[in-house]
Amino acid sequence: xxNEYNIYRGQDGAMNYTTPVAQMDLAATQVTIAAQDLPAGxxxxxxxxxxxxxxxxxxxxxxxxxxxxxxxxxxxADAPNTPSNLMAEPIAGGSIRLRWRYCEIRQPVAxxxxxxxxxxxxxxxxxxxxxxxxxxxxxxxxxxxxxxxLTAGIRHRFCVRAYNSVTLGETQNxxxxxxxxxxxxxxGLPTPMASVEEE
Numbered sequence: 001x002x003n004e005y006n007i008y009r010g011q012d013g014a015m016n017y018t019t020p021v022a023q024m025d026l027a028a029t030q031v032t033i034a035a036q037d038l039p040a041g042x043x044x045x046x047x048x049x050x051x052x053x054x055x056x057x058x059x060x061x062x063x064x065x066x067x068x069x070x071x072x073x074x075x076x077a078d079a080p081n082t083p084s085n086l087m088a089e090p091i092a093g094g095s096i097r098l099r100w101r102y103c104e105i106r107q108p109v110a111x112x113x114x115x116x117x118x119x120x121x122x123x124x125x126x127x128x129x130x131x132x133x134x135x136x137x138x139x140x141x142x143x144x145x146x147x148x149x150l151t152a153g154i155r156h157r158f159c160v161r162a163y164n165s166v167t168l169g170e171t172q173n174x175x176x177x178x179x180x181x182x183x184x185x186x187x188g189l190p191t192p193m194a195s196v197e198e199e
Contacts, residue, residue, distance in 0.1 A: 005048040006058060007031060012043055015061075024048060040073040066108055068172055079169030080111040080162035083143075088179035094152045096179050098145045100160050104137065109169060111135040111162035116145060119157040119176075135162070152183035
């Protein structure tokens, strides 16, 4: 086998195997890829394939390295997977219970925590999360957080992102849900009428 890898690039999972963007020595632990055109708000995938020395064949792909470019043009590498199936449930006292799932399979890095953002009419402020929930492995992949102190009767929109404090990677394209807090819980069931039996 040859003593180097070919590095290929793709966007949003569609790889371009026509021309490698770089070569990497087998003994190297990292490679610098120069002259990259990575526009703001895009997601890129990189893989490496080991070259054969006696033919044009290559090994199968390595695990994908995902690179996210924020809307401001900053690069975020190694972000956790994106939370999914976000649901919001109003509960008494002006609170909202959020539930979501997180898939731990093939995650570039595990989250340190989940960041919860709330839009009460002026848009999400992704610079400052409203609340956080520490990530713990296992538990079926379902997470719950109750947001308290909301104004009853005002519609809110919620978004949950996974975040890693070491790589500073945060998922960018999470779904959002809306819900309206209530001040009181649902009415209880009516008292059943006493039954009367004829003699």
